[in-house]
Amino acid sequence: MRRFLKSFGYSFEGIAYAFKFEANFRFHMAALIIVAFAGWHFHLSLSEWLWIIAVSGIVIMAELFNTAIEVLVDLVSPEIHPKAKIVKDIASAAVLIAAILAAIMGFIIFIPKL
Template structure:
C-alpha cells in the first residue's frame, strides 16, 4: 500500500515539474481556467462539461507526454541528432493536434451560447 501512496507523490512531482518548467503547460492551464469560468457563466450542460473536460484532459496529457519524451530524448541523445529532432517534433505535433481539437470542441460548444448571452 505504501508503494501505491508513494506513486501519487511521484505523479504530483511530475505535475509540479511540468508547471514549473513548461510554459506551454501553464498556457494550457490558463486557457482551461478561462474556459471553465466561461462555462460556469453560461451554464454549460453536463454533456457539454464532459466534452470540455475530455478535451482539456487530452491536451494536458499530451503536453505531459511531450515533456517526458523531450526529457528522455535529451537524456539518450544529448548531442543534436536528426532523429532526435524528429522525435521531438512529432511529440510536439501531437500536442498541437490535441490543442486544435480542444479549440474546435470549445468553439462548437461556447460560441452559440455566448452569442445567445450577448443577444
C-alpha cells in the same frame, strides 16, 4: 498500500516539474482555467462539461507526454541529432493536434452561447 500512495507523490512531482519548466504546460493550464470560468458563466450542460473535461484532459496528457519525451530524448541524445529532432517534433505535433481539437470543441460549445 504505502507504495501505491507514494506513486501519487511521484505523479504530482511530474506535474510540478511540467508547471515549473514548461511554458506551454502553464499556457494550457491557464487556458483550462479560463474555459472553466466561461463554462461556469454560460451554465454549460452536463454533456457540454463532459466534452470540455475530456478534451482538456487529452490536451494536458499530451503536453505531459511531450514533456516526458523531450526530457528522455535530451537524456539519451544530449547532442543535436536529426532523429532526436524528429522525435521531439512528432511529440509536439501530437500536442498541437490535441489543442486544435479542443479549440474546435470549445468553439462548437461556446459560439452558440455568445
